Amino acid sequence: MMIxxxxxxxxxxxxxxxxxxxxxxxxxxxxxxxTIVAISDPKVGSIYSxxxxxxxxxxxLLEKDGNIKNYRGVVTGWDSIKxxxxxxxxxxxxxxxxxxxxxEPGLTFxxxxxxxxxxxxxxxxxxxxxxxxxxxxxxxxxxCELRFEGSVLAGTPVINxxxxxxxxxEIKEVRGILNGTTNYILTKMESGMSYKExxxxxxxxxxxxxxSDVDVKGWDAVAKIIIIxxxxxxxxxxxxxxxxxxxxSISEEEFQRALxxxxxxxxxxxxxxxxxxxxxxxxxxxxxxxxxxSKITGVTNAINFKTDVLGxxxxxxxxxxxxxxxxxxLSDLIDINxxxxxxxxx
Amino acid sequence: MMIxxxxxxxxxxxxxxxxxxxxxxxxxxxxxxxTIVAISDPKVGSIYSxxxxxxxxxxxLLEKDGNIKNYRGVVTGWDSIKxxxxxxxxxxxxxxxxxxxxxEPGLTFxxxxxxxxxxxxxxxxxxxxxxxxxxxxxxxxxxCELRFEGSVLAGTPVINxxxxxxxxxEIKEVRGILNGTTNYILTKMESGMSYKExxxxxxxxxxxxxxSDVDVKGWDAVAKIIIIxxxxxxxxxxxxxxxxxxxxSISEEEFQRALxxxxxxxxxxxxxxxxxxxxxxxxxxxxxxxxxxSKITGVTNAINFKTDVLGxxxxxxxxxxxxxxxxxxLSDLIDINxxxxxxxxx
Numbered sequence: 095m096m097i098x099x100x101x102x103x104x105x106x107x108x109x110x111x112x113x114x115x116x117x118x119x120x121x122x123x124x125x126x127x128x129t130i131v132a133i134s135d136p137k138v139g140s141i142y143s144x145x146x147x148x149x150x151x152x153x154x155l156l157e158k159d160g161n162i163k164n165y166r167g168v169v170t171g172w173d174s175i176k177x178x179x180x181x182x183x184x185x186x187x188x189x190x191x192x193x194x195x196x197x198e199p200g201l202t203f204x205x206x207x208x209x210x211x212x213x214x215x216x217x218x219x220x221x222x223x224x225x226x227x228x229x230x231x232x233x234x235x236x237x238c239e240l241r242f243e244g245s246v247l248a249g250t251p252v253i254n255x256x257x258x259x260x261x262x263x264e265i266k267e268v269r270g271i272l273n274g275t276t277n278y279i280l281t282k283m284e285s286g287m288s289y290k291e292x293x294x295x296x297x298x299x300x301x302x303x304x305x306s307d308v309d310v311k312g313w314d315a316v317a318k319i320i321i322i323x324x325x326x327x328x329x330x331x332x333x334x335x336x337x338x339x340x341x342x343s344i345s346e347e348e349f350q351r352a353l354x355x356x357x358x359x360x361x362x363x364x365x366x367x368x369x370x371x372x373x374x375x376x377x378x379x380x381x382x383x384x385x386x387x388s389k390i391t392g393v394t395n396a397i398n399f400k401t402d403v404l405g406x407x408x409x410x411x412x413x414x415x416x417x418x419x420x421x422x423x424l425s426d427l428i429d430i431n432x433x434x435x436x437x438x439x440x
Numbered sequence: 441m442m443i444x445x446x447x448x449x450x451x452x453x454x455x456x457x458x459x460x461x462x463x464x465x466x467x468x469x470x471x472x473x474x475t476i477v478a479i480s481d482p483k484v485g486s487i488y489s490x491x492x493x494x495x496x497x498x499x500x501l502l503e504k505d506g507n508i509k510n511y512r513g514v515v516t517g518w519d520s521i522k523x524x525x526x527x528x529x530x531x532x533x534x535x536x537x538x539x540x541x542x543x544e545p546g547l548t549f550x551x552x553x554x555x556x557x558x559x560x561x562x563x564x565x566x567x568x569x570x571x572x573x574x575x576x577x578x579x580x581x582x583x584c585e586l587r588f589e590g591s592v593l594a595g596t597p598v599i600n601x602x603x604x605x606x607x608x609x610e611i612k613e614v615r616g617i618l619n620g621t622t623n624y625i626l627t628k629m630e631s632g633m634s635y636k637e638x639x640x641x642x643x644x645x646x647x648x649x650x651x652s653d654v655d656v657k658g659w660d661a662v663a664k665i666i667i668i669x670x671x672x673x674x675x676x677x678x679x680x681x682x683x684x685x686x687x688x689s690i691s692e693e694e695f696q697r698a699l700x701x702x703x704x705x706x707x708x709x710x711x712x713x714x715x716x717x718x719x720x721x722x723x724x725x726x727x728x729x730x731x732x733x734s735k736i737t738g739v740t741n742a743i744n745f746k747t748d749v750l751g752x753x754x755x756x757x758x759x760x761x762x763x764x765x766x767x768x769x770l771s772d773l774i775d776i777n778x779x780x781x782x783x784x785x786x
Contacts, residue, residue: 112608112749116608119608120608123607123608124607124608126608243605248750249606249749249750250750250753251601251605251606254604254605255597255601255605258600258604258605258775259589259597259600259601259604259605259771259775260595260597260771261469261470261771261774261775262458262462262465262466262469262470262472262767262770262771262774263767383729384735384737385735386732386735386736386756389730389731389732389735390732391730394752396754403458403595403763403764403767404594404595404596404757404758404764404767405757405758405764406740406756406757406758407596407755407756407757407758408742408754408755408756408757409753409754409755409756410732410752410753410754410755411750411751411752411753411754412750412751412752412753417749418749418750418751421608421609421749421750424608425605425606425607425608428607428608429604429605429607432779433778433779
């Protein structure tokens, strides 16, 4: 597998670290020996070598200089589109930052890759939330793979949980804590912090962005529940159809009343089939203490699926993080590789 | 895919039901159109047709007569070994009952199938707990698949969760509620029932066998933690090395004290790497209320995995049931089929 990495920020670097650290075990257990042939990032720099790049050298440059502009002896300066089209990469890792309004620039990068018959693994919520059907059809007609485990709950299996291991099951309803930042804030508020203090601490710890609306007003969770609804429940939900209320809508009085009643406020994303159509929402709810989701604290995420054959299945795990999200890409890449080989498991 | 079904009890019937009910969606979404060519069961009867059997007719006979002896126009009377060796099945579903001392008769059936180059999907804990390494090596050397999702937590993904979607991760420690019967009894005891009453009710509901020692003394959970340790943690744990204490060892006083302290008794199976070796145990523990596993009630099962990259990942779902376990076989079969085809996901 020849990989072109488009976007080399936190997540891209997480993937490069894991590929280096785990190279021996990946080769031994899964015959997975990928070559990184290109990296293109407007800030970090763009390099290309059809024989492959030295990932350890790249990580050391990123550590030292914060960029890869001093990597020598290769083609430099190709932009992302040229890298996707003209490099010998057969698989594009798209790890640019999320834009929930336009999906760009990731959307164009993914379209270009698929049209050129290249597999895509992405962690970018925007393109998948906004254009899943178009992209899936592009992948099918070009006989290549489109993978996006990392768009929901980082490396905690959600998309692949159903597309690889629970195939044939029908999801009736989904209920989840899909945003770690807001869950961290709510957990801190339970231990006595004010909303403002908790938000400030979340920002200091790097969980919340300076512009925290994407998290606290529920937009991030909206993107994720759309992906779950459209991919795993065959829905066709549009971002404007999702009922949305942020955690900033919970009053101090409501919060205190829940505490007294031994209930726990959580930002709950839901998707449910109603009259043949999927209805999705992201709304804070005070959950009773016996509800498994009420015990999910801090930045941890969790999803409860109501299914036809298995009844309730719940998974919890990290929802963000450099290596946690980089791992989502890694697991997608290993699976693309082994499916192409038609190999037995493991 | 041509399937031979060895053992047609509860679980085998669950699989046949799902194959019938879901045939349209399985064909459409996964190009999965299996043919059942043989069924062999000493009680239910043995039939074989290389062109394929009529599954609806079989289910109706099972419903009406409790056996398939009136199925007409096919070869009858082949025993399981002859069926495995001489039928045109390329894949054997082994769903005979579990024996934790010898693994038989399943162990011989699985060995025979693999030696004859036939894929195996089984729900049988015995052969996997007792002889995983031998069977895995047989599968590898004969280039066929050995799948056993249903040996742990029925259709709730555990084995395939790691072998398909979390490949490349390292499990540091496992902690789980792996037996539904004991968890049901402990849940009932929390609501005021005595151990004896709760056990009686579990038997009445069909959760516990008449001989309930396999559950209450922890043997069932021992088999499952061995499978997890040996398959997912590359251990080599033997059944006699596992520390084991049943729920019948909890005194009334201990139980009441936990209730007062807001703790919850659970039968906890553990596996952990200690000095390069896996140490496994099945012991009742009183878990604090904030522990996710303390909220797992009734017959539901759950496992918490401590991993290198993702930290804590927890999955919960059903641990038993006709259709729930039949679904484990179905998911294994779909994956065997799509890997053999080398097809893109989904």
